[in-house]
Amino acid sequence: MSSFRPFCLTIWLAVSAAALLLTPASLRPARAQAAQTTPAQQTTAAAPSQPSSADQRGIAARAIDKVKQAAKSAGDIFSRVPCLPPKGGSRKMGSLPHVASRLVAGQPVVIVAFGSSSTAGFGASSPDFNYPNRLAAQLRRQYPTADISVINAGVGGEDAPEMMKRLQAAVIDRHPDLVIWQVGTNAVLRNLDPADTIKLVEDGVARIQAAGSDIVLVDPQYSPRVNERRESASKMITMLGKVAELRRVGIFPRFEVMRDWHEKQAIPVETFVIEDGLHMNDWGYACFAQLLGDDIIRSVGQIKLGVNVPADVRTYRPM
Structure with missing residues (x-):
């Protein structure tokens, strides 16, 4: 019979816990690893107790606190200049059935x-x-119980010809539920024929759809360098819209949204575009993502689908 008595075990655990609290955080992982039991010890150890209802409420409260903090952090960038959708509204994105079914x-x-x-x-x-x-x-934040990952497959300087070469490996082989395809800007800047770009985009959209993914196209940005080629940009935007309509996929009208910021909301261009006159800054990316996310959430149909979103979490939107 073992001479290791419960009372001694209690004292040992208490001392160990106090030592852990006094140990610098940087040293804890190494000590925790050293304290791990062997497989034989693990088989004879008592099963861990289940968390009490009070513990579970504490875990839920901490999760909600994290959501609140994330929302506050996201909203800080809009504290001076709010992120608002176009005053006249924009075209609807359409449904996203694959995303919706996965969430359900x-x-x-x-x-x-x-x-x-x-x-x-x-x-x-x-x-x-x-x-x-x-x-x-x-x-x-919107779907706190869902496992959602967004993979960044952006490569600077590319447009449809280069993107099509890596479409299989970078997109289709990842088996995405949704592909957000931003395309057309570099073709405009290179003064390429929009029709050639659109042919490639149509082929790419067909391949993505055949693989079973929802699609949202994103057209060029409103910026000084793109506006220097307004005629080409206008053709590209119109033709991308037609592809979206014909293939019945979503489109986020980025040019229209950003033009609204400047021309209707009177936001200076330098508020959302960096000094190169082309790329967005932190505010521009944040507002673009916010409005795109709003469209995705509406398209999924969150309320109708009954996705589990606590009411007190919804309150903490960044806008």
């Missing part, structure tokens, strides 16, 4: 953000502030 079934949702430098996040002060990461944070 409680299955992981994978989103691939496909595009060039404004997808990669050139101009953002930190990777945390590019639009895919901002979008991921918003969707996780």
